[in-house]
Amino acid sequence: MTTLRPSPSLADILSTAHVVALPLAARFRGIDVREAVVFEGPEGWTEFSPFAEYDDAEAAAWLAGAIDFGWMPQPAPVRAEIPVNATVPAVDAASVPAILARFDGCRTAKVKVAEPGQRLADDVARVQAVREAMGPEGRIRVDANGAWNVDEAERALHALAECDLEYAEQPCATVDELAELRRRVKYMGIPIAADESVRKASDPVAVARAGAADLLIVKAQPLGGVNRALAIVAEAGLPAVVSSALDTSIGLSMGVTLAGALPQLDYDCGLGTSSLFTADIVEPALAPRGGVLPVGRIAPDPALLAEHAASDDRRDWWLARLARCYEELSGPD
Template identity: 70%
Template sequence: MTRLPPPPLSEILESVHVVSLPLATRFRGVDVREAALFEGPEGWAEFSPFVEYEPDEASAWLAAAIDFAYEPQPLPHRDRIGVNATMPAVEAARVPEILDRYDGCRTVKVKVAERGQTLADDLARVAAVREAMGPEGRVRVDANRGWNVDEAEHALHALAEFDLEYAEQPCATIDELAEIRARLRDWDIPIAADESVRRESDPLAVARAGAADLLVVKAQPLGGVRRVLDIVEHAGLPAVVSSALETSVGLAQGAHLAAALPGLRYDCGLATASLLAADVTSTPLVAANGSLPVARVTPDPDLLARHAASAERRDWWLARIRNCYAELV
């Protein structure tokens, strides 16, 4: 896919707002989510790679933001996106409280294999979700590469009683995914690849290795909507769209990606604004009757000001944009 040259760096930096948003529940080991937002001819976009990512990886996130701010997006196949609830690695007693944030969601993604927790913690959490959702609800688990192959086999056998829709990234490497998929062939637990798609130099390697039944794709880490559509088409696997814990501005790009995917079968992980205790708009993209609209989001100036990051953090993000921009030109 040919990418257009980026706009001048000065033009991007001129409209940048850096925000720091508290989380309602600790997630990915953090309590605050930082993001840089900027405006282009097509509207607002978000640049928010996680802070540990180096410029060679984070530059894809900037390319995605530039594409969303400056280019019309592919034509949609749908105007609303079915979404799942996301259950952090909380104690089982908190499950009902967190599910209450997700209006009408019929699917829940449950985080498992959290560092410092045990399989018993995972079983209790997933059991509580299944009880809350009833037999008709859909339950998927996400280990974020937290198990080796033997651990994954043991854990997924134990979790199978809860009728899993799929298991997301149970192991770290593509070879491990292929092995656990082979071991689970008779257990009817599909394997979804997330990090092995977006953090490998070749995102199609998963499909070639037979390492997954479906792909979890994210607009920012993979370089934007058009690039993701190209990856999914060449992989020949079904896909589900997920977020990277973005503000509603970033979630809007994910919704545009989900809208443009042909044959979308799965509820998407785009309702994560419910994990934030604050957002940049007074009408955040949260689930309503289990779905989100496909629409761009314009931040509220008052909220941008209220949640502005410190001068030190703003300078850090501006330097990061400069470094990532250098990777694109």
């Protein structure tokens, strides 16, 4: 990975760091509680929250993003609010209305599919329930997190096509598979979006050069910050959807800053995920009101930071991880 020289010292970061644990309303990505580190830089509050299974090399990019947001000037917004989508975890179809009710005014829903241990029939039932709840005017996109091979993805999209999909996000894992699937389903009119093929790639623009996607999903923190994400979108030359990684409201404000600065924003963004939490560290939480989020920086509530502090052992685990990632970024002296 590219070596970056962080502008703050590790002591600067740790001096304001809080490790928090926020409960979820429904199990998502195999977890019931989301943990994160939030800290304050001269530009404002920021967040470091790579998923626990990511190694230090991958997680270091998330720290670079957090440092960028806390210590570097951010681009000026070109819009004052961001339309966002609802996010439906891999729940049973009967639970869909309760999930959608948490997302005030959202006209679009992203539905998780291809969950381990579930069948295509479960996905179809879930997406059909979303369509029934949202009506014909609602927009539905599905996200498989790269879990299907090309044949499985083609079969799944055929089965889901009657629900009128806006696009399919990362249906297959590799760029070559995405390109093949895009060729096969082009006649169906279902665009292919790339997420992991952008944020987990050594070359995040390769998927665009290969003609393997119609649009990009970009996430500010794992891409190294708002400024780098903007540069990636500009180089790729494809429409972009800004999404979150199940962040706290502090992390979501980083995504909102990115979405606010994009020259063109054709799709609702996946930044409404605080609605999946039963608690947050900002009051009020950065959650959709009338289907939109305001652009602007926010700060945590000290009482909520204390109330939702992680256990001592989890705090130690996260701060040790942050220190290792800082060393990854600093490189050799």
